[in-house]
Amino acid sequence: MFRILHLADLHLGWEPRFMAPDRAAERRRRRDRLLARAVDYALEASHQVGLVLIAGDLFETHRPPESLVQEVIGQLRRLEAAGVPVVTVPGNHDEITYHDSVYRRFAAAWPGVLVQNPLPEPVATLAVAGFPVHIYSLAYTGGVTPAGSPLTAFPRLDEPGLHVAVFHGTLGHWGGDRSLPLDREALARAGYDYVALGHIHQALEERLGRTPAVYAGAVEGKGFDDPGTGAFTLVEVEPGRGVVAVRREPVPVQPVETLRIDAGTFGSAAELGSYLASLAAPDRILRLELHGTPAFAVDGPALQAEHATRFFHLEIHDATEPVSWDDLLQWSREPTITGLFVRRLLDQLEGETEPRRRRVVERALRLGVQALMREGQAR
Template identity: 30%
Template sequence: MVRLLHLADLHLGAKFKWLGEKSATRKEDLSEAFKRAIDFAVDEKNKIDAVLFAGDTFDSHKPSNETTELFRAQLDRLKKGKIHSILIPGNHDAYEYSDSLWREEFDWLHLLGEPEVGAPLTLLINSEECHFYGFAFDSRKSNEPFDEFKTTGSEGFHIALIHGSLGVGDHIEMHSRSVPLNRKRLVKTGMNYIALGHYHNFDEINEGGVTVVYPGTLEGMGFGEDGERWLVVAELSQKGVKIRKEKINKRTLLSETIDLSDSSDATSTVRDRLKELSDDNTLLKLELTGSAESTVDVDSLLKAYEEQFFLLKIVDNLSLLDSKRIEILRSEVSVRGNFVDSLLNGLEKLDDRERSLRELALRKGLAHLGGID
C-alpha cells in the first residue's frame, strides 16, 4: 500500500487584492492551510508516503522570500518524516520564466521541471516501485493536445502529475494557460493515478482502472470555489486506488442568488437570509435578482450585517425595468412619465448591455426625479 497526499493549486503568496483590508488575513489562512496539510502528512498515523504538488504551488513565479521560506520549511518537515515530495510547476509558477523560483535548488524535492514527459522518476516506497510521470507547464510547448502519454509498462504503480484543463468527454479544453486534457485519453494512459491541478474544485473520475483527481484549493481563492475544501489522500494498493477526503478549509466561500420577484418585502427577505447565513468564517456573495417591485437598501443591509461575516458582498441585479410599478409610471403625465416611457420603449429588442444601460439610466434618473426609494 502506498499513500499519497495530493495537493494542487496552493497559490502560496496570493495577495487577495479583492478582499481589501481582509486580504492579509486571507493570505495567512492560505499559509496555515498548507501547514495543516503538512501536519497531516507528517502525522504518523496517517502513514503518508509521499506528497504530490500538481502545479501552481505558488501564486507567482517569483514569490516573496517569506513565502519561499515557508515552503522550504515544510519540505524540511517532510524530509524529517522521510516523506517524498514530488512537484510539477504550474502556469502561475511556471518554470519557463527566466527568474522562476524553480530554477533555484530545493532540498528534498523531486522537481519534474522539464516541459516534456521523460523517463519516470522511480522511487521504492514500501517495497513497491512507484513511477512518477510529470512535466512542467510551458506556454509554448504544453498547448498541443496532450497525446502520447503512456506508462513504461514496468512493475509497480504508475502515477502522473499534470497541470491542465480537463475537457468533458471528447472535448479538449483549449486554453493558453494550461495543458489541454482529454478524459478519454487520460483513462487510456494505463496510469494508476493521475494527480491533476489547475481546476480549483474537487473532481474525481474513475474509469478503466484509472483514477483522475483534481483536489481543488485548500482555501477558496474567490467566489466559485465555494463550500468545503479537501485534503485528498490516494491509497494505491493491488486492489486499486482509494480516495480519502478530509475537510481542510478554515473559512468557507458561499455564492447565493435570491430572486425577489415574488417577495412581498424584498428587504426583509434579504435580511432574513443574511441572519440565517451569518458566520464569522463565511465569505458570502449574495446576488439579488428578479423584478424590483420594491428596492432593497443594499447599503444599510451591508452596514448592518457585514460585521457578522468574514466578508459580505451584495450584488443588486434587480430589474426595475421589469417591475410593474415602473410600468405604471410610464403613463404619468410628467417629464418622469416621458422618461420612463422612453426607456421602456423597445426593451425586448435590446441586447444585454443595452438592457443594463437602460436599467442603470432608469435608476440614475429616478434617483433624481423621485419614484424609487
C-alpha cells in the same frame, strides 16, 4: 495499505484584491497556511500518508516572496525528515519557463523530487511503504513543451510497482491558453495506475480506460466564482491491487459562498435586513444576490454598509425589479391587457383575508406585471 495525498492549485501568496486591504492581508495569511495544514495531516500516523504529490500552482506567481518560499521549503523538509516522499510539479502560475522562476532559483535546495524536464518522462522511482512507485511528469516550459495540440507521448516503464503520472494540464483542449492539453486516448493507452491532475479548480474524476484521472481541485479557492473544494484528495493504494479508492477528506476552510435570494418573499425592507443579520458570521465571505419583485425598494449599498462588519467580507448585488402600489393603481386604470390583469388580481386581493394567500396574490401580481412589461404587452 498506504495513501497518497494529492494536492494542486494551492496558489500560496494570492491576495484577494476585491477585499479591503486589512481583510485581504488576513485572508492571504490564512490561505498561506494551507501547505502547513496539509503537511500536518500527512504526518499524522493514523492517516497512513506515504507520498505527497503537488500537481502544479503551489504558488500564485513564479516569483513569490522569499519569506514564503523559505516557509514552503521548511514544510517540505518536514515531510522529507519523516520519510514521506514529496513530488512538486510547476504549474502555469508558478511556471518554470522564466530565468527567475522560484523553481530555477531554489532548485538545489528543493526537498523531494522537483520536476524540471519539459517533456513527459519517468522522473523518479520512490520506495513507499517498501513498494516501488514510478512517477511520470513534466514541467511546462515555454518554447520547448509542445502546446498547440494535446500531448500524446506518455512513457511507462515495464517494471513492477505503482505507476503514477502527475500533470498540471487539461484533458483534451479544455482550459484555454497555457492549459497543457493532454490526449485522453494516449493516457489511457499508457496504462498508468493513477493520473494526478492540477489546473482545474473543481474536484473532478474521469476514467481513462482503467486509469482514474483525478483533479484534486483547489482546497481553498480564490473568490465567489472559485470557492474551493474544502477537501484533501486521498488515493488509497494496496500493494498487489493498486489504487483501490479515491476519496475526499473534508478540511475546515473559511467559507466563501454565494446566495441567490428572492427579495419578493419578504414583506418589508426590515424583514430582509433581519434575514441578512441571521446569516452573519465573523469568518463568512458572502455574496448575496437579490432578485425578484419586492413590494418595497431595496437599497443594496445601505444594506451592505449596515451589515458588512458582521461578516469577514460581504457583497450585495441588487437585481430586483420592484413594482410599487402607485404603479399598480395607475396600470389598473388603463384599457390594456396589463390593466385588465392588474384589476382582476386587485379584486382577488381585496377578497383575501388569509395573510399567506394575500402574499401569494401580491407576488403573482407583481411578477405578472413585470412579465407583461418585458414582453411589451403593456400597451
